[in-house]
Every structure is written in C-alpha cells, then in structure tokens.
Amino acid sequence: MIVFNGVSKIFKSDLLSQxxxxxxxxxxxxxxxxxxxxxGANGAGKTTSLKIIMDFIRPTSxxxxxxxxGSDRSGIFKKIGFLPERPYFYQNLTGHEFLSFMGSLSxxxxxxxxxxxxxxxxxxKIDHALxxxxxxxxxxxxxxxxxxxxxxxxxxxxxxxxxxxGLDPIGRKELKDVIVEVHREGKTVFFSSHIVPDxxxxxxxxxxxxxxxxxxxxxxxxxxxxxxxxxxxxxxxxPSEYTPQTDVKERQIFPGNLHSSxxxxxxxxxxxxxxxxxxxxxxxxxxxxxxxxxxxxxxxSN
Amino acid sequence: xxxxxxxISFYTLKEILKSRILYVTLLIGIALMVVTYVATEFTFxxxxxxxxxxxxxxxxxxxxxISLFMGATLLPNEINSRTVYMVISRPVPRWVFITxxxxxxxxxxxxxxxxxxVLTLLCSYLLGGEINQAIIFAILFNxxxxxxxxxxxxxxxxxxxxxxxxxxxxxxxxxxxAIKETQNIGFVExxxxxxxxxxxxxxxxxxxxxxxxKDFVIxxxxxxxxxxxxxxxxxxxxxxxxxxxxxxxxxxxxxx
Numbered sequence: 001m002i003v004f005n006g007v008s009k010i011f012k013s014d015l016l017s018q019x020x021x022x023x024x025x026x027x028x029x030x031x032x033x034x035x036x037x038x039x040g041a042n043g044a045g046k047t048t049s050l051k052i053i054m055d056f057i058r059p060t061s062x063x064x065x066x067x068x069x070g071s072d073r074s075g076i077f078k079k080i081g082f083l084p085e086r087p088y089f090y091q092n093l094t095g096h097e098f099l100s101f102m103g104s105l106s107x108x109x110x111x112x113x114x115x116x117x118x119x120x121x122x123x124x125k126i127d128h129a130l131x132x133x134x135x136x137x138x139x140x141x142x143x144x145x146x147x148x149x150x151x152x153x154x155x156x157x158x159x160x161x162x163x164x165x166g167l168d169p170i171g172r173k174e175l176k177d178v179i180v181e182v183h184r185e186g187k188t189v190f191f192s193s194h195i196v197p198d199x200x201x202x203x204x205x206x207x208x209x210x211x212x213x214x215x216x217x218x219x220x221x222x223x224x225x226x227x228x229x230x231x232x233x234x235x236x237x238x239p240s241e242y243t244p245q246t247d248v249k250e251r252q253i254f255p256g257n258l259h260s261s262x263x264x265x266x267x268x269x270x271x272x273x274x275x276x277x278x279x280x281x282x283x284x285x286x287x288x289x290x291x292x293x294x295x296x297x298x299x300x301s302n
Numbered sequence: 303x304x305x306x307x308x309x310i311s312f313y314t315l316k317e318i319l320k321s322r323i324l325y326v327t328l329l330i331g332i333a334l335m336v337v338t339y340v341a342t343e344f345t346f347x348x349x350x351x352x353x354x355x356x357x358x359x360x361x362x363x364x365x366x367x368i369s370l371f372m373g374a375t376l377l378p379n380e381i382n383s384r385t386v387y388m389v390i391s392r393p394v395p396r397w398v399f400i401t402x403x404x405x406x407x408x409x410x411x412x413x414x415x416x417x418x419x420v421l422t423l424l425c426s427y428l429l430g431g432e433i434n435q436a437i438i439f440a441i442l443f444n445x446x447x448x449x450x451x452x453x454x455x456x457x458x459x460x461x462x463x464x465x466x467x468x469x470x471x472x473x474x475x476x477x478x479x480a481i482k483e484t485q486n487i488g489f490v491e492x493x494x495x496x497x498x499x500x501x502x503x504x505x506x507x508x509x510x511x512x513x514x515x516k517d518f519v520i521x522x523x524x525x526x527x528x529x530x531x532x533x534x535x536x537x538x539x540x541x542x543x544x545x546x547x548x549x550x551x552x553x554x555x556x557x558x
Binding site for chain 2: 048051054055056057058073074075077078080081082084085086087088089090091092093097101102104105106107133146149153
C-alpha cells in the first residue's frame, strides 16, 4: 500500500550549520490490511518519515509510492486518514464544527457525516462535548476528536503519529480497541509510537528506526525470536550448600532449601540432567521471553 | 475545488469571528460616533468633513492593522499548531488551502470595512454631508490596499518569523505611501544614485500611494477616470502576481 523507497532526508537550517541526516536510505513497505507499528526513540526519524509519506516535506532522495490507492493525489488522499502528533486544531470552533469541516473536505455527504459522528462520538465519549469550543477540551479529548476526524471518511489507510500519547490508561485502552476494530474492518493501520507495549499488544508487524536508519522491518514474533535471548528459570530442592556444575547465569536460594537457577536455552537440559542424576527434586521450569520493550532498549543502547 | 476553497474560507472566517477580533471594529465604530458628536459641538461649518475624515482614517487604519497582524500569523499559526496537516492530508491541494485561508481573512476585512463605511457615511450624511462617487471609490480602493498588504505580509511570512514579517510589511507599506513624494524632493532629485535606487524600488515594490484616494475625498478634488482605472489595474495585477508567487512558494515549502 505504501512503498517507502530508499528515502533520505537531510536538514540544513542555514548555510553555516552542519547538515543533519534525519533519514538515511530508508526503505520499507506497508502491505494492505496490515497493522504496522513504527518504533524508534525521539529523533529517530519517525515523524519525518510520516511527513514525507503525507507530502508535507520532500525527501532529499528516494520516493514514496502508493499502490492500489489511485493514480492522482486527490484520489489517493481521499483514502487516507492522518492524525498528526499533538494536534491543536482550530481552538474557537466547536467539536461539531471541526468534524463537519474535516468531513466536508474529505467529500463526505452531510447525511453520512452525521451518521458517522453519531456512531463514533459516543464510543470516544465526546458526544456530550461536541457543542463546546475545542479550546475547552482536555488533551485526551482533543486526541479523541482528532482520531474521530481521521476515520470520519472511512479511509482505507490510517496513518497515526503518536496517537496514544497524552491519554490516560483508560483512554489508551479505548483508543487501542477502536484501532483494532477499524483494522478488523479491513483498514490498513500504520502508527508511530514510543510506547512499546502498545505496539507489541496490537501490531502484527513492526518497523524500527534508529538514528535515521532502518534497524528492523518484520513481524513482532520474528523480532522477539531473533533479538531476544530466551532463558529458563529452573526451581528445585537441594541442600543449601549445593552448587550446580552446569553453567548458570543467576542463582538464588530461598528458605526451605528452594533453589532457583537461571540458565540459557543450551544449558537448560544439562542442568536438568545433572539434577535428575543427583536425584534432586525438580519443582518447575519457567520460560522467560523478553518483551519487545526490552529488545527495544537493547537495540537502542547498542 | 471551488467548493473546497469556499469551505476553508468559511471556517477561517468563522474561527476569526469567534476570536472576537471584530470587537475592535465595534469599539472603533463607537469612537467614530463619539468623535462625530464632539465634532458637531466644536467645529464650525464642517462637522460632516470631520466625521468623514475621521471615519475614513479609522476605517483605513483598522483594516490595514487587521491585514498586517492577522496576515502575519495566518500561515505560521497553521504550521505551528499542525492544523494545516489536518487539512492538506485530505484531498485538498495546497493552493486550495492557501486560497481559502486568504479569502477567509479577506472576508473579515470586508466585514470590518463594510461596517465602518456604513457608519461613516451615516454620520457624515446626518451632519449634512453628501455621499458621492469619490467616497465610494475611496472605500473600494481601501479594500484593494488591504488585500495587497495582506498578500505582502503573507508572502514575507513564508520566509520570516511573525515579528520580522510584520515589521518588513509595515516598512513596505510606509515606503509605498511615501515613495512618490520622496522621489520629488530636491535632495533626491539632485542625487542620481539615490534617485535610481528609489526608481528601482518603485518598480519592484508596491506603490501603496496609488490606492489612497482619501485625500481626493477630503479636499474635494476631482478624480480622473483614467487615474482610477490605472490604479485599479495596478493594484489588481500586483495582487494577482503576488498571489501566484505565494502559491508557487507554498507549494514547494517544507511544512515542518
């Protein structure tokens, strides 16, 4: 649906300043019907990439192609819903006026617009506030009215820049539920976030940027398998002075001669064999998988 | 596309009207009535002239002020608050967006000018003055002058920050009014270099003095049709050229 092809972006504020490479030959693809998370630390180039996709800024080199969305700009943008990061909107307009404004620009017939507002406003819990000026809205309410404006015209591709920032845990949960719901309806969702667990929870694919370079593009599961070191915690009973011969990463002894040893995947069977040979009582084995967040910090720090 | 231009201008007008900027217009209107009342008490024989002079002056100042200060923030505010992203991420070309924004702000100016014009003419008429063609032309040319100033300030706001674009545009406005008389003073006429510089300036930057017909009205001078036509063409063509330039630059501008 989106083909981001060898895109670089170099910023140079004035003649004397050093050029800043925001994106360095980045390529990725967003397939139709997927839910893709766009990860990266602040300044990694996520927002710059989204601005290039939306044609707000032009790349220094490379190009962005839209497949199956139409041939002309107008046709393509009719099928895209975009929510920028921390939008402020038109402060003096009411929520209803703002949504009507956005809907009419997306060529939504007034009857359908009314239906869509009636359908989604209660879901986002902003129906009671639609007649109030946007300057009276809280940050979370603005984010929700912005998301409603993004999906009003029933777009095929939804691009969101940090949609969950500024929301309380309940608001985040509600918005995530709606994102999952629109994705299930067949929409392609591409959203950036630095809240890693949110992406791990709802995305099937992840694109990872670090300092303007693409670090990873693939499924979340594959990233967890390739980057994460799987470990096991083996719990057993043994005399307190007992020390395993097998190489263990961490060892703890609890009251009642309960031992807990953390071992790698390769040492796991060796330790079990040793315990069985010594006729020690194995209580349990726990499989420890690293979270996407741990992998994110691991990649970030390396 | 015309429909989308109208939608953007309508909501721009709505947003500005709700910001209560036109309270200024209302205050000026009240001041105009107070001055007119005072004029009837203290002037002998010509209170209608004082009302007309003050009315046209206030009309010009307030509408130029709105053009200058609101024009300087018209685009930077949209970019800083990312509201522009919400609009141009839809099937709305950039030229449609900027045209709608400019027409929206022009509508505010027209409301301001229409309200103060009616009040000025009413005050002058009630004091015995007559409403002639010259007054109507002076008001219409004030609209043209405001539009030109608005485009000048929007043009500069594409490159500079708000303070700089306001200052430069104010300078261009003042020089544009003073250029003709400056060229005619003896000091300039006797110095070829300064004269050339001013001639070049006159050629490139807008000569706002051509759009000022207030003096003709106040001093009861006749305005020749050719002068009106020439000034109208000058103002319109310059505005059109500037508008095209703004559209071309905005189309290429990185909105970050």
